[in-house]
Amino acid sequence: AQSVAQPEDQVNVAEGNPLTVKCTYSVSGNPYLFWYVQYPNRGLQFLLKYITGDNLVKGSYGFEAEFNKSQTSFHLKKPSALVSDSALYFCAVRDYNAGNMLTFGGGTRLMVKP
């Protein structure tokens, strides 16, 4: 079975500071990893994914994420946070050997203060 953990319910950061949203995963095979963002009353928007290759992947709106196989982590990062980045962020995993179903973490609310 595959699972995702987002250990922080909320992350607070000041505008202009770097941000990190943590994610760890568990799969039996090779993971495909995804980050999504959700704004109020909207669906989830795809930010970035890791399939294979470079451990550092770059995505939309200046976000990036680092895949760490030994720590089974896929933390989301951004060098300089914006107030408009405030939203709910979800990490998700798909097991290469388990078909197409995507399993989501519980979400982390990011609050960026001016």
Place this chain on the structure above:
Amino acid sequence: NAGVMQNPRHLVRRRGQEARLRCSPMKGHSHVYWYRQLPEEGLKFMVYLQKENIIDESGMPKERFSAEFPKEGPSILRIQQVVRGDSAAYFCASSEDRVESPLHFGNGTRLTVT
């Protein structure tokens, strides 16, 4: 290329009535997924369908809930005899037939049971 279209956006039903939620996937996508989200919570997988087939319904309650994705037309999530606990946001997502393909989400249907 239109995104995933869900309707209605808001649906109010009295206890005991039926709720029908519709989802039209993105053009070219043959996989449809339904997720449920309670306020301030993560997404819970319900069912995964391909055209005319249910691939995985492990997250869907055995009673009162059903889903279909016919050869023609949208995917339908049907909830019979709704109860207050069914009140939630229901999100549909679609993807291409590739395991590395991200899911693309609609804006959801917010069901309120009075």
